[in-house]
Amino acid sequence: MRFVRLSLRQAQYNLVAYTRSARTVIFGVLMPVGFLALFNSVFGGKFKTIPVGGHDISTIAFYTGGLTTYGVMLGTFTGILVAIVGAREAGWLKRFRGTPMPSGVFLAGEILYLFVTSLGLIIVMLAVSHFGYRLSLPAHAYLAIFCYTVLGVFAFSAMGLALTRLITTSEMAGSVGPFTVVILSFVSGVFLAPNLLPQWLLTFSSYLPLEPIVSGMQHAIALPGGSGLQLRPFIVLGIWGAVSFVIAQSNFTWEPQRH
Amino acid sequence: MSNVIEVAGLTKRFGSLTAVNDVSFSVERGEIFGLLGKNGAGKTTTVEILEGYQSPDEGQVSVLGVDPKKGGGTWKDRIGLVLQDSDFDPSHTVTETVKLFAGFFSHPKSVAETLDLVGLTDKADVRIGRLSGGQRRRVDVALGIVGSPELLFLDEPTTGFDPSARREFWTMLEGLRSAGTSILLTTHYMEEAQHLCDRIAILAAGRIVAEGTSTSLIALAGTTTVRFNVVDGLDVASLSNGVGIDFHVAGDVVSAALANAQSELLRLLQYVERVGLELDGLEVVRPTLDDVFLDVTGENS
Numbered sequence: 001m002r003f004v005r006l007s008l009r010q011a012q013y014n015l016v017a018y019t020r021s022a023r024t025v026i027f028g029v030l031m032p033v034g035f036l037a038l039f040n041s042v043f044g045g046k047f048k049t050i051p052v053g054g055h056d057i058s059t060i061a062f063y064t065g066g067l068t069t070y071g072v073m074l075g076t077f078t079g080i081l082v083a084i085v086g087a088r089e090a091g092w093l094k095r096f097r098g099t100p101m102p103s104g105v106f107l108a109g110e111i112l113y114l115f116v117t118s119l120g121l122i123i124v125m126l127a128v129s130h131f132g133y134r135l136s137l138p139a140h141a142y143l144a145i146f147c148y149t150v151l152g153v154f155a156f157s158a159m160g161l162a163l164t165r166l167i168t169t170s171e172m173a174g175s176v177g178p179f180t181v182v183i184l185s186f187v188s189g190v191f192l193a194p195n196l197l198p199q200w201l202l203t204f205s206s207y208l209p210l211e212p213i214v215s216g217m218q219h220a221i222a223l224p225g226g227s228g229l230q231l232r233p234f235i236v237l238g239i240w241g242a243v244s245f246v247i248a249q250s251n252f253t254w255e256p257q258r259h
Numbered sequence: 260m261s262n263v264i265e266v267a268g269l270t271k272r273f274g275s276l277t278a279v280n281d282v283s284f285s286v287e288r289g290e291i292f293g294l295l296g297k298n299g300a301g302k303t304t305t306v307e308i309l310e311g312y313q314s315p316d317e318g319q320v321s322v323l324g325v326d327p328k329k330g331g332g333t334w335k336d337r338i339g340l341v342l343q344d345s346d347f348d349p350s351h352t353v354t355e356t357v358k359l360f361a362g363f364f365s366h367p368k369s370v371a372e373t374l375d376l377v378g379l380t381d382k383a384d385v386r387i388g389r390l391s392g393g394q395r396r397r398v399d400v401a402l403g404i405v406g407s408p409e410l411l412f413l414d415e416p417t418t419g420f421d422p423s424a425r426r427e428f429w430t431m432l433e434g435l436r437s438a439g440t441s442i443l444l445t446t447h448y449m450e451e452a453q454h455l456c457d458r459i460a461i462l463a464a465g466r467i468v469a470e471g472t473s474t475s476l477i478a479l480a481g482t483t484t485v486r487f488n489v490v491d492g493l494d495v496a497s498l499s500n501g502v503g504i505d506f507h508v509a510g511d512v513v514s515a516a517l518a519n520a521q522s523e524l525l526r527l528l529q530y531v532e533r534v535g536l537e538l539d540g541l542e543v544v545r546p547t548l549d550d551v552f553l554d555v556t557g558e559n560s
Contacts, residue, residue, distance in 0.1 A: 006362065013351070013359050020350040020386075091345030095402065098310060098340040100332040101363040255312065 003102055010109020011116065014083075018117060027178075028079070029121060032071030036125055039063040039191070040133045050193045053215050057222040064129040065218030066190035070181065071121050072152045073210060076114045078177030080160035083110060086170040089256055097254045107161070115153045122149060137221060144220035144228030151234060152213055155241030159209065161248035168257040184210045189218070206232075209240040263288050263410050263441045264309060268318035271304050278304045280465035281318070291432065291442040293456030295449070295552065301465040302445040303343055306414050309443070310340055323410060336365050339408030341399050341416050349388025353379055356387060357401050364406030376431055377401045378424075392419045400428075404435065411435065413444045417451060429455055449548040459548075463556040476551045483546070485524060486514035488539040501530045517543075 018024045040063055049056040057065075087093045096106055122145060129135035160177070167173050185191055187201055188211035194202055205211040212233040220228035264286035271279040279301045286292040294302045307313045308320060311327035320327060325334045347356055354370055361367035374380045377397040382390060387398060396419055403411055413432075417425045425448075432442060432455060446452055452459050453473045460470040469476055489511050498513075499506045504523055506515045517523045524543065531538055 009359065009362055013348075013355070016355065017348055017350045090347075091342060092347065094312070095340070095342060095345045097312075098335065098338075098342070099360060099363040099406070100335040100365070102332065 007108035011112035014113035061222035076156040085173040138224040140228040155237040158244035162244035270317040290457040293452040293459040296462035300462040339403040341403035343414040
């Protein structure tokens, strides 16, 4: 009970920092929304559909699903990496370590806050596509998007967390995080239609942690019928997330790293 | 047990460097104990072992009856830490930050009382990013005391304070002491140790080289000194002969250590009257903790 209460407080504390930082608002919201408007406007009229995993998906649904997932990954993976490395570098983590706060609270507060900002971003993105580009969602899509968001936030933040041992300065974190997400996005059907990529790259990226959930999101948004949920994203991202979490847990450090 | 901290034979090595070398001391409940030493003397390493951040290589350490490495939430609930360099989130206000920390403890002080104690009441709603260095240090202290700790660790708390802020800070610590808080303080300001600490241990190169009250440490350094400027017509040899003590000249200053200040000074004054010398810049200096420090750390040779 105390754990939940403290985690909620911690999440709220993080949210306050989020709303007060121009950087998080610009990179976390304005950039994905800007990309969405740009890609929808440029390609939305040019191509009616884009083939993804054997289905023809409307271009608007393709970009909405892809860029939303891109935004979630950018926010959570980069967000947790920069937050933890920065807090560790500044001695903020060490300070928490000296209080009776249970050690999981810091992490829970971070993940909870990332989940809330991710949901917020998704709502904004869907609204932009709906009102700006006449995207209409099938009824099942809401639950599917919610489940994918839970999965994405878990896997991406676990990955960011695992990287905190390798990346020791916030300067490094601030460049490695976004760089990884952008490169991964290019091969995962976020910016480019998958049929533009060579087959070997498609096969390769289907084992990476972004393509399966991007494709899942796009299908959930575009295709009526069924639950809108696929098993593949849960298997691939589940494994990435679980392995990352074990790595993060086994060598997490609270103290500033000396160079 | 009346001791809040017990340290026996504490040793900590980093590679070939022995940062803390066979250190033993104890801190009694309700006192302010000072660890005094230069940068690199082993103060922070010692304190971080007591706080549970580092493990000793040898020796026994007990803080509030608990081995710090095994100290869990209930132990941390009873201590307060003011670390040497630890930053905050700049986008939150002072009140928001202190409130967050208050929530971790079972018997926190109110935020208003805490801010009043550290003198930040008028900065309560200012974001930490807009505070000066000295004000941030007060936030550090606020986070250390907000949990109403029985034992407070302060690692060089007044670095960056101006003299009046330092005075206020001392008054605050004396207030905490009279309310029953035990305090372990590290500092490299002699004046601070002399003013605040009930007992002091001086660390040099990882060892305790002197320990006691500031009065007893000063007595250790011994002698009062008389000194004055070199004047025309002064012959140091005949002065030494005439007064019966050894005078030394260093640059423009003549000085002598006094074993029995009253009678030796009287003889000096009578001598200069008799030979018609006018002493310029006459001073009688009692040793300070500074001298003790330089003596025991071997830098006064």
